[in-house]
Amino acid sequence: MSIDAAPRAHTLLSPRLEHSAWLGWVEADPYPELVAVSHGTDSPSGRAAILSLVNEVARALDGIRVHGAFVDVQEPRVETLLASSTLGTEHRAAIIPLLLSAGTHASKDLTAAAALRAGTTVAAPLGPDASIAALMHRRLTEAGWMPGEAVIMACAGTTDPQGTKDCRYMAQLLAGSLQVPVTVAYISAEEPRLEDALAYARTHNPGRRTVVASYLLAPGYFARLAGLSAPDVLSAPLLAPTQSPPRELVDIVISRYHQSTRR
Incomplete structure (x- = not known):
């Protein structure tokens, strides 16, 4: 099950042009596409909750393409997405783990997946924070x-x-x-x-x-x-399928993206 973000967030920023006295007009690097990677679950409410977070991040980062991917249970798997043409053959990616702490998925699986696409970075997990x-x-x-x-x-x-x-x-x-x-x-x-x-x-x-x-x-x-x-x-988990994603989590994902891409 793909949880790509809302369509409006799948439009890349227009290429930026920079002037140089020696090189003339040159095209700058595009913004990396954000790949939000969660573990994956067979729970319908859990899937809905994660989807709502990814979509809210996409709305907040309007102009940057946002994709959802998984390390287990659901599709697309992160390695499949990174190796596919969905991101565009020339586009870099920034993997943002929707995971709360370090572990095998964050330290090994996502690093291995990132190697499938040149220039791909892996951000820190969401927590502790x-x-x-x-x-x-x-x-x-x-x-x-x-x-x-x-x-x-x-x-x-x-x-x-x-x-x-x-x-x-x-x-x-x-x-x-x-x-x-x-x-x-x-x-x-x-x-x-x-x-x-x-x-x-x-x-x-x-x-x-x-x-x-x-x-x-x-x-x-x-x-x-x-x-x-x-x-x-x-207490309930941090995400609830019947509520809007907490602003705290949206802000952390966006912060991890900017840290990862140094923008």
């Missing part, structure tokens, strides 16, 4: 969190050491926003597992509600598992 902490704070409040309640932050999990370091740093940012202790737990791959962190909290803090902040981008497999752990309070 202070603006995401503010968004998670809002999601917790929407879910019924009360100031003063300790929080468990649920990450998807990764075997990449940098990815776990990113999750711990994100927990520090969230703790600073909430002004309460935040414990990191993982849904898969890493310890402590979410269910174990919840069991510990219930045993050592009887009578207190268990609160979980979802450090997940969109509804899908990991969000379902977080729900099955049955905390007293569980």
Whole structure:
């Protein structure tokens, strides 16, 4: 399933002309095309949520072509898109990972895909970031969190050491926003597992509600598992299919694009 951006965002900026006393009028390099790469999901609501983010980025970057691609589950796969004529044979690309932390996909898979097209860059993941902490704070409040309640932050999990370091740093940012202790737990791959962190909290803090902040981008497999752990309070993922994409996430994607292309 392709999630290319809205048609109006698929029009390239008009070529810019620069004057030189020696070379005359020459055409400048076009802006790189933005390839927003998410993991991919079989969840219809998760797909809709990611699509809404890609489309909102395309609207904000009017004049720059924006494409959606995936590393798994959905089509087009990022390597297929980069090797195809969809981007134009002469066009550079800027890969923006719609991923919250470092991991195999961000550090290896996307780097390998970028090698298929000359001049392609790979930006940093979306997190950790202070603006995401503010968004998670809002999601917790929407879910019924009360100031003063300790929080468990649920990450998807990764075997990449940098990815776990990113999750711990994100927990520090969230703790600073909430002004309460935040414990990191993982849904898969890493310890402590979410269910174990919840069991510990219930045993050592009887009578207190268990609160979980979802450090997940969109509804899908990991969000379902977080729900099955049955905390007293569980915040929604950062993207919700029934809401406009949070401005914080749109701004991060745009910032990563400008950083990647040095514009």
